[in-house]
Amino acid sequence: MPAVTMYQYAWDLFTRLQIGGIEFKKKALESLLQLLNDNEKSTPLVAKEGNVGYLISLLxxxxxxxxxxxxxxxxxxxxxxxEDLRKIVFEEGGLGPLLRILETGSIALKEKAAIAVEAITADPENTWAISAYGGVSVLIEACRSGSQPTQTHAVGALRNVASVEDIRMALGEEGAVPVLFQLLISGTSAAQEKAANCISILASSGEYFRALIIQEKGLPRLMHLLQDLSSSDTVEHLLRTISSLSVLDSVSRILSSSTAFIIQLGEFIKHGNLILQQISACLLSKLSISDGNKRAISSCISSLVKLMESPKPVGLQEAAAQALVSLLTVRSNRKELVRDEKSVMRLVQMLDPKNEAVSKKFPLMVVTAVLGGGSGGCRKRLTAAGANKHLQSLAEIEVAGAKKALQRLAGNRLKSIFSRTWRE
Known part of the structure; x- marks a missing residue:
């Protein structure tokens, strides 16, 4: 249908919708729905030519x-x-009637209303109005007792609410946390992902929500789900939540002593996407892990070295380096690293002053950790790979940590032009 004809058709439909009797309105709405469903290009035309406010009054x-x-x-x-159309629906007063339908409508109407509410609340500028309509409790109830499609979109709207600081607290006060865990355990995969995202946002927002999550026995639930769920997005949100909870000493102790959890982190580092690898590396570097558990995940050392080469996401190189430094306090892990020729070559290449992709402080941290035990075998392998040349170059330009690493590489018997500088 040509654009001009479509404009006229949309205008005609809304005219019949407003001035006709019940049968006229029914037929006009049927035609309108067909137009919206059959042609995506017609949707903005309908919004522009039609009276959306009148359409909303019919709700x-x-x-x-x-x-x-x-x-x-x-x-x-x-x-x-x-985005433009949901803004029009919101500005024409659509959110209130949609929430009332979500609260009292039929199953079919609730499902459609939930879709619309999730879409409208995707804009933070609109989300604040949820509280004005008492919408938080409506959304929580829809998550608790609605059909699966309703739950999936209602929890999406709750996730949108959680992202807005001014009304986030209402989620805790209205009892959202236990309902979110209910969906996390028994919802559809889409609902699980959104619930996990929402819990992650809440956990990162402060002590109040972290306490609520712990109160719901959230930590063991999250640790269990981490092994059961296959969606990488959902697992990422769960791991972020655990990371946020780990600032609590009691949680940190539990995580540090859980061999199963530590091994899971090692698996994420070896096989996860970059985000999972980064979060896992960060956790490894922060936890007080036993030497036995460090040995249990020695197979992820080469993956951590490889991650140090990746400039994105921001913070990945540092997380990988710090995790390595933690693991390398164990002698067998240091030997594991230097036995892997590729890892040694990667580490030495990162020391090259010409390699600008990696901040020198990270490979220097790792090399210093490798040499920390004074093993002659480690020194020989790094020297054979050419580390000495790069460390000397870095020491000459006074890169922090280079002289210390060079000193260790030489076994504290370095005879060079730098010896006097070190004594000074």
Whole structure:
């Protein structure tokens, strides 16, 4: 249909919708829904030419049931089509009626209303209005007792609410945390991912929510789910939550002493995506892990060395280096690293002053840790790989840590032009 004709058609549909009787309205809404569903390009035209405010008025409970149902469908399509259209639906007062439908409508209407509410609250500028309509409790109840599609979109809206600091506290006060865990355990994969994301946001926001999560026995639940779930996005959110909880001494002790959890981190470092690798490396570097558990994950050492070469995401190189330094306090792990020719070559290449992809402080930290035990075998392998030349160059330009590493590499018997400088 040509654009001009579509404009006229959309205008005509809304005219019939506003001035016609019940049958006219039904037919106009049927045609409108067909237009919206058949042609994506028609949606902005409908919003521009049509009276969205009048369409929203048909969401009220006093509307004829079939007309109300079709109006909800149309508003849901409009709200979930684009940022501009959900803004129009919000500005025309759509959020309040949609929340009332989510609270009291039929199963089918609740599902469509939940889709629209999730879309509208994707904009933080709109989300604040949720509290004005008492919407937090409505969303929590929809997550608790709604159909699976309703739960999936309602928890998406809760996740959007959690992202807005001014109204986040209402989630705790209205009892969202136990409901989120309920979905995390028994919801659809999409609901699990959104619930995990929401819990992660809450856990990172402060002590209040961390206490609520612990109160719900959240830590053992999260640790168990970490092994059961396969979605990398959901696992990422779970791991972020555990990382946020680890600032608590009691949680840190539990995580540090859990061999199963430590081994899981090692697996993420070896086989996870970059984000999972980064979070896992950060956790490894912060926890007080026993030597036995450090030995149990020695197979991830080469992966950590490789991660040190990656400039993105920001912070990955540092996390990998610090995790390595922690693992290298164990003698057998130091030997494990230097036995791996590729890892040694990577480490030495990172020391090269010409290699600008890696900050020199990270490979210097690792080399110093490798040489920390005074093993002659470690010194020989690093020297054979050319570490001495790069360390001398770094020492000449006074890079922090280079002289110390060079000293250790030489076994504290270095005879060079730098000896006087060190004594001074």
């Amino acid at each position: 009220e409970a006093n509307s004829q049931p079939l007309i109300r149902e079709q109006a909800v469908l149309a508003v849901s399509v409009l709200a979930s089509s684009s």
